[in-house]
Amino acid sequence: MRYIIIGAGAVGGSVGARLAEAGHDVVLVARGAQLTALREHGLRFHGPEGERTHRLPVVDGPDTLGELRPDDVLMLTVKTQDSEGALDTWGPAPVAGGGTAADHLPVVCLQNGVESPRIALRRFRRVYGVCVWLPCTYVEPGVVSAAGTPLTGILHLGRHPHGTDDTVRRIAADLESARFEAPVVPDVARWQYAKLLANLANAVEAVSGPLAGEEAQLLLERVRAEGESVLRAAGIPNASTTEQKEARGDKIRLVPLDGAVRGGGSSWQSLTRGTGTIEADYLNGEIVLLGRLHGVPTPLNELLQQLATTFARERRPAGSLPVAELVRRAEEAEQAVRAPGADRTAEDQPRS
Template identity: 75%
Template sequence: MRYIIIGAGAVGGAIGGRLAGAGHEVVLVARGAHHTALRDAGLRLKVPDGEYTYRLQAVTGPGELGGLRADDVLVLAVKTQDTVTALQAWGPAPVAGGGTAAERLPLFCAQNGVEGQRLALRVFRHVYGVCVWLPSTFVEPGVVSAGGAPLTGMLHLGRHPHGTDATARLVAADLEKSHFEAPVVPDVARWQYAKLLSNLGNALEAVAGPIADDAAVALFQRVRAEGERVLDAAGIAYASVEEQKALRGHKVDLVPLAGAPRGGGSSWQSLSRGTGTIEADYLNGEIGLLGRLHGVPTPLNDLLQQLANTFARERRVPGSMPFGELARLAGEAASTTG
């Protein structure tokens, strides 16, 4: 199988680089300065066991590939806000032997949140969810770091909306030869909703810095508890913290990488790169949406969504809001819903 990584940033670059390192055929899809760096100098992947450069085919879209093959696997790793654009580009692309990518090829959505795969299912017939537990960083064109050890990450796989099949098992086998653990599960959404609850802190970190001291941890716990109330009201199942810890153990411990400090998660990285967009609408905004559908107030998630979008739109420096100011705004927001 050939793996086409649509969005070769932090997650996509780490997956693509590790697959390539294990001998699999990989194509990287990127844009702008990152595409130029990948095309001209290759992907530099920094991991605990060393730094590797992979000279892989790098394209901006399907037209540069010379055609899709029947054995291609598409891995969608763009931020959710970029999903529709990617689907519009890749869905109609013809596949050798007839038909289009949307009709014939498997699409694995390696994204935060849960909306990307739902958007994909409007276009693609064979959609797979991926619960991404993969600490990685992309802030410099052409360079991706992933500090997880002894494994690079854990990627639960399953068909969307539910079930498993031979394709998922084949992809999992390739990933497990490439420094990942890849459980194939019939209820991948249950793991993705659990990860969504963890990702509710992404906006907090992006706006006010690391969730490190007691005050920041306490605020995040309130944000997460709000999310749990919403999921419970919606009847949506999610893996418990205890279940996640028991499965992960110390398989993906984050270790320091020389010359590759990890400043923050995916939302922090978006602000650091000055992209002008952020995925808060599909993380905290997912909780806000479900809250409104099921009559559960979500003032803290609404606040973080609004602040993260403002930071992205105005290209503010990540972590530049004093925590005291954020705490004051959170108190005001919570008081309005009593």
Template identity: 75%
Template sequence: MRYIIIGAGAVGGAIGGRLAGAGHEVVLVARGAHHAALRADGLRLKVPDGEYTYRLQAVTGPGELGELRADDVLVLAVKTQDTVAALQAWGPAPVAGGGTAAERLPLFCAQNGVEGQRLALRVFRHVHGVCVWLPSTFVEPGVVSAGGAPLTGMLHLGRYPHGTGAIARLVAADLEKAHFEAPVVPDVARWQYAKLLSNLGNALEAVAGPIADDAATTLFRRVRAEGEAVLDAAGIAYASAAEQRELRGHKVDLVPLDGAPRGGGSSWQSLSRGTGTIEADYLNGEIALLGRLHGVPTPLNGLLQQLANTFAREQREPGSLPVEELVRLADGAVAFVQEARPAAS
């Protein structure tokens, strides 16, 4: 099989690089300066066992590949806000022997949140979800780091919305030869919703810095509890924190890498790169959406969604809001909702 990594940034670059290192054919899809660096110098992947350079085919879109192959596997690793554009580009791509990518090829959504695969299923027939547990960083154009050890990451795979299938098992086998653990599960969404709860802290970290002191940790617990209440009200199953800890153990411990500091998670990295967009609408915003659908107030997640989008739009420095100020805003948001509810009823 040939793997086409649509969005060869932190997560996509780490997956693509590790697959290439295990001997698989890989095509990287990127834009701008990152694409230019991949074309000129290859992908440099910094990991605990060393630094590797992979000179792989790098393209900006399907037109540069001509007809896709019947054995191609598409891995969608763009941020959720870039999903629709990627689907519009790759769905109609012709496949050798007839038909289009959307009709014939498997698409694996290696993204945070749950919305990307919903969007994909509107276009692609064969959609697989991936629960991504992969600490990685876009260091600079052409350079990606992944500091997990002894494994690079854990990637639960399954058909979306449910089921497994032969292609998922084949992809899992390739990933497990490439420094990943890749359980194939019939309920991948249950793991993704559990990861979503963890990702609710991404916006908090992005605007106020690492969740390290008591104030930030307490606030994150409140944000997560709000998310759990929403999922419970919606009847959505999610793996417990204890189940996740038991499965992951110390398989993906973060190791400091020389020349590749990890400033923060994916939302932090979006702000530090000044991309102008952030995925909060599909993380905290997913909780806000479900809360409105099921009558559960979500003032904390709504606040973080709003702040993260403001920071991205105005290209503010990540972590520049004092956590004490964020806690004050959070308390105010909760109080406002509590005061408004009796009037609304």
């Protein structure tokens, strides 16, 4: 199997590097400064064992790569807001022997949130979801780091919307040969929704910095409680915190990496790179959507969604909103919902 990594950022670069180190055939797909850096200098991958440079094939799309092979696996690792564009580009690509990628090739969504597999299923016949637990960083073109040891990450995999098959078991075996644990599960969405609840904190970290101190922790508890309330109302099952802890155990220990600093998670990294976009619409925004569908107020997640997208659009520095100010705005948002006769719509929530 050849792995086409569509989005050679933190997750894509880490998975691609580890697969290549294990002897698997890997092609990286990138754009902009990352494309230039990878072509000119290779992928500089920082791990607990030191820095390695991987000279892998790098393309900007299927036209550059040429005809796809029947044994290719498309691994979608762009942020969810970029999924439609990537899938529309790769879906019509021809496959040797006839047909297109959308007809014949598996697409594996290694992304936060739950929306990308649904987007992919509109275009591709064979879609696989992944619950990604992979501490990794990409803030400098051409450089990716992953500080986990002895495992680099844990990736629960399954067919979307449910089930398993021989293809996902083969992919899991290749990942497990490359320093990942890759449990194959028939209910991968249950794990993805559990990870979604954890990822609601991404926006807090992105706009207000490291999640330290009692104020930040109390806010995070209320944000997560909103998400849990929404999932209950929607009847959506998710793996419990206890189940997640048991699955992870002490399999991944983070170690300091020489020359690499992990300043924050994926949303923090987007603001740090000044990309102009952020995935909050598919994290906090997923809870907001479900809340509106099922009549559950979500003032905190609405606020965080609005703040994060504003920070990204206006290219504000990551972590530049003081935690105390964020807490004040959160309290105002909650009070507005509790007020008698309040219209619980996004238009009434505080904006940045």
